[in-house]
Amino acid sequence: MHTWSLAVEEQFYLLFPLLLMATRRIGMRYRTLFSIVFVLSLAGALWTTRTDPLLSFYSIHTRAWELAAGAGVAMWLLHRGDTQRGGARRHDLFTGIALALLVALLMFFPEATPHPGLATLLPVGATVVLVAFMRPGGVAYRLLSSRLFVQIGLMSYGLYLYHNPIFSYIDVYFDYLGDGTRLYKLASLPLVFLLAFASLHLIERPLRRGQWPGQRAILGMSGLGVLATAAIGFLIHVQNGFQSQIADYYARQGVPLLVDVELERGKIDAVRPSVAERQRPYACEGADCRRTLVLGDSLAEDTYMALDSQSSGTEYRYLYIDDPCMGGIPADPTAWNAIACNDDSVDLDALLRDADTVMITAKWQETTYNDGYEFAVRIHEALGKTVVMLGSALFSDLGSMSIKAWRNGYDRTQLDHAFYQYQRWDRLRTSEKLKALVEADPGLIWIDRHGFFCDDAAETCQLLDPSGQPMIWD
Incomplete structure (x- = not known):
């Protein structure tokens, strides 16, 4: 995965010279080209980082502004000639501050900071200053050489x-x-x-x-x-990751699987037909009719199937809207049917207006959880609906946990302690931040999914029932 930056770099080296040649042919100044690439790419990065963080992180069109900054400073140095005007002290001050800033960012930049974005201007700008004002004999020059x-x-x-x-x-x-x-x-x-x-x-x-x-x-x-x-x-x-072959191999070795992916998929597929019409209009009417719309990613689908397959007093509907998509939802409710990541044939506005309660749940990423919160606030304020937000409870690879548990002879108590350590702590911290926002808002309700399974005081998570089967599939 880490070769992405090499790919983006090579794409820039292939495309940018073509732009330079086209610029020269039409008589445009290079400075104008650098400015256009920088501004358009940065604007695209700021937008795409909110709506699709992975696409923004890995794409040339959202990273070109960083490379254009380097090309720009190289061209500036080429045409300016003598960069020593202004005095050695000023140059040493600028390069010293830039170098110190780069070191500080390397050590203290929060891991969850979304990139590329406004925060990315700091390391890019510091590097530009360092390159532009470096002088032979200067402190930064002597150190780096x-x-x-x-x-x-x-x-x-x-x-x-x-x-x-x-x-x-x-x-x-x-x-x-x-x-x-x-x-x-x-x-x-x-x-x-x-x-x-x-x-x-x-x-x-x-x-x-x-x-x-x-x-x-x-x-x-x-x-x-x-x-x-x-x-x-x-x-x-x-071969689906050879999961069935791996499961068969460990079964022959006598390893009891804590997570059997194929078995879980079969159980989920068996439930899915009974809840297939997940976006149909509500059918019940009257004072006793309770209608709930579930919004979110695959966790929301799991929640919907669990509720709809077990409940007899409430009608449930489900619509896929993941948390990155929530950041692109307009403030005007009448425009919600045009959401790009939603099925255009579904009348989201009607489902929302007819629902008594709206439940929103997702895996909640650090860069997008606030978008989910703001979406919930919009629904409550615009439509007056009861809005419930569910936290996330995610775990690391429980498949490998089966092998470790078997090798170490874990009993149920030791398993529960091991499950606690296998939590996705990064996602749990993000969920806790969302919880703080929701609980401070009197118009929203919070349900702590983590609390269903885990006891922080005892440092245990109970994921298996007394027979050793998972308490929840998928």
Whole structure:
């Protein structure tokens, strides 16, 4: 996944020269082109980060402004010539502040800060200032041109390339259980540096010097590698991650599965036909009629199926609207039927107006939970509906937990303690922030899904019934 930045960088290198040539042909100044790319890309990033954070994070059109800033400062240096006017002290002050800001951002920037966005202007701006005002003999220049930093710079490609799989395997081994992995990642840094050093001297430099096979051989090997990777990925996809084969293997080893994905999918599919018409108009009328609309992502669908399959006194309906989509919902309720991520054939406005209660639940991401809260407030204030928001309760890979529980001989008490540690603490913290907003608003009601299963005082989560079966599927 970490090669995304390399892909975006190469896309920019392919497209931007074409723009430069077109700009020269029509007589536009380069400064104008840089400004247009910067402004349009930044505006697109700010919008897309709210509506689709993943698309914004990984796309060239939302990242081009950062690269355009670098191209702009390079062009400025080329045409300005003498950048030392204004005095050494001023240049040292600017570069010192920029370098200190970059170090501070590296150490203290909140992990949940949405990127790219306004906050991204800080590291980009600091880098621009550092490059623009660096002077030979200056403090920042002497530091960054020291032998240590030059060597790190030479190995930077390998450091970036190799650290991620190592860090990822550490996360996978410890099931993403949070801060406890930091010590192991720190201990792995010598290995990362060793691999980067070996890569520099055994692969990168020989390739640049033509000491390896020619371009045709390299392209051929690269093509075969891409095809092999694509074939393996396709096979894994069509086999559904080999989950049934893995389950059969561990069953033969005597491992009791805590999570059987295929079995759970079968149970959910058995329930789904009875609740298939999830967006049909409400049928009941009268004082005894209770109508509830459930909005949200797949967690909302689970909630809807559980409620609709068990309840006899309330009519439930469900509509898919995930929390990133909630941020793009207009303030005017009459425009809600035009929501891009909603089925246009569904009359959302009618479902909302006919409902007595609206339930909203999702996985609640750090960058979007506030959008969900604001959407709930709009529904309550515009339509006067009772709005209930449900918190999230998510866990790390419980499939690997089956193996660890079997190897360590966990009893039910130990399992409950292990489940508590397997919570997605990042999502739980986000859910707690949403809880604080909702409970401070008298017009909204909060239901703590985490509290259904987990006891914080005892540090346990009870996910299995007395027979050892999951208390909730999916």
